[in-house]
Amino acid sequence: MSDRKMITAALPYANGPVHIGHLAGVYIPADVYARFNRRLGKDVAFICGSDEHGIPITIRAKKEGVTPQDIVDKYHEIIKKSFSNLGISFDEYSRTTSPKHKQVSQDFFTTLYNKDKFLEETSEQYFDEQANEFLADRYIVGTCPNCGNENAYGDQCEKCGSTLSPSELINPKSMLSGNVPILKETRNWYLPLNDYEDFLNEWIIEGHKNDWKPNVYGQVKSWLTDGLKPRAMTRDLNWGVPVPLPNADGKVLYVWFDAPIGYISFTQEWAEKTGKNWKDFWQSDDSDLIHFIGKDNIVFHCIIFPAMMKAHGDYKMPTNVPAFEFLNLENDKISTSRNWAVWAHEYVEEFPGQQDVLRYALLSSAPETKDNNFTWKDFQTKNNSELVGIFGNFINRVAVLIHKYYNGIVPAGDENAVELNEISKAATEVETFLENFEFRNALASMMSLARFGNQYLQIEEPWKTIKDNQEKAANSLFVAAQIAAGLAQICEPFLPFSAEKLQKMFNMPQINWQEIENQKVLLKTGHQLNPAELLFSKIEDETIEFQIQKLENTKESNKKTNPKANPMKDEIQFDDFTKIDLRTATVLTAEKVEKADKLLKFSVDTGVDVRTVVSGVAESFTPEECIGKQVMILLNLAPRKIRGIESQGMLLLTNNSEGKLVFVTPEIKVENGVEIG
């Protein structure tokens, strides 16, 4: 057992907010583990940050008409705030666009390059000549060879679920320009994962058969049985950490090369602030490296990142990678794009002060060994029957009775009562389970102590014995107070907000785990308690029905809406809208612009004036088709020179289902210069 715990949680991808699946499968268990290890007195570094590179972010930015930086800035803030609101106690939460991360990941790459660990290989890749960019698989659409879906991506058909490579697509088209891409040679750097097979077999297959989770061990074994291949660690893309080599313009590090290095660079950022030595955590034998992740990240954390660290040479291998399976919501797969989720930031607003309820519900149905399901009904039952009915009820009875009978002063009782053993028993059980990454069992052990306390009061009935056997009543409440104080300590990794309230109520500091296990009496006779606070309250049926209705509405709107429609842009205010001057107008003349296949030059009567507008519509209309058309114009757009012609304003257009442009026009002919709004 090491004195240091280097605990990482999978970097959330900054193209959407955090949902309950992320929380149950990664962040809450990781937080419980980090908090628990701090209580054991370990030197803990609990590190995470937003993963801000990669294709899905650039695609989303293009769709929304903003920059990738805009996307990640927005979601980084939302994600970070959700974590802190839910008590996820990261020591550092950074982001992969930080300057430090760029430096650390480039240094890592350079070290591998200088040690000759990469293969340099040339391959043919699709290239969009108009956009002058190599196309990532996701940027190529075409017809699926398996099911005929015309909108299959270069890596996958979402209709039939088959995995594809871009060369298999029929009629491939670039999503950037709509043109047919060409094949062009490009050079990239590959990590020959096959060279690490022996090492991985020995380290994991022989070395961790018994202490790693069967789901993790099984997946690694199957990868190794299938055999590993060299994998490109660089990509032709303009969003990411630039490859630190000469002649590598337009190339960035593969997102799964730079993301796990984030754990290291963020630890360095933390170390700089706190005066710690980051190498003690990453490169010393006296440190356990533990990665918390979901099952889809196993290959990156058990094969690729370890191979990278092995190639580098200075790093220690992870001690364990306790990957979780997936959480579903109301029997359906959680999905960001289908909005099928309970969002952390919405929960925090809709259930103020009830963070621990979500933590409890998600931990008790954490998908530890198999996929699991979250339902709102179950959430309600867990709160009402367990947190309110058992835990809260016990604490409340103890506090109320001690205040009522003894002015809040702990009465005298038997310091060797056998019931007191239950406290250390629960603490030890929680410890054993958590060391084994059995979070549900650990939570159940904590609840057993609350249940025990409740039963104890039920049998002892101090509210009766107070009338004729004061000594017994005092003893019962002395013992019950110890159990309640034990709970105030033991619940902290799971229910940190309640633990804080409880420790304040019982007027006690937070103590470390060994003290809970060794000290039978946590509150001495004569100890003064503070006024009681409400811990949990009943969740009514209406509240749950509201949430279920919200999901029903999502289902309905998913059925109706156009799956290809882009997501809504950021909200604007009415004032923003009134700045836009939209008018009706009529096209007077139209002609082709020389040497520009796409452009037409119009003169339009705007009612206010006659002006020139250049527009990229020549592939959809002949000039003759446009003359006399009533159109809508954005009148107050700043003029722009296009091919030497000053374009004053913009005509409003949209696409029909074949991708052809169409003018937006009023339903019936109206006068020119009429305002729209």
Ligand SMILES: Nc1ncnc2c1ncn2[C@@H]1O[C@H](COP(=O)(O)OP(=O)(O)OP(=O)(O)O)[C@@H](O)[C@H]1O
């Ligand atoms: N439903 C889920 N249950 C458990 N873990 C999940 C779930 N969804 C994502 N995770 C895990 O959360 C971590 C962060 O996820 P990431 O930001 O990469 O999102 P994702 O997998 O793209 O999810 P989504 O597509 O729902 O947004 C990963 O380790 C992932 O395995």
Ligand SMILES: [Zn+2]
């Ligand atoms: Zn298909």
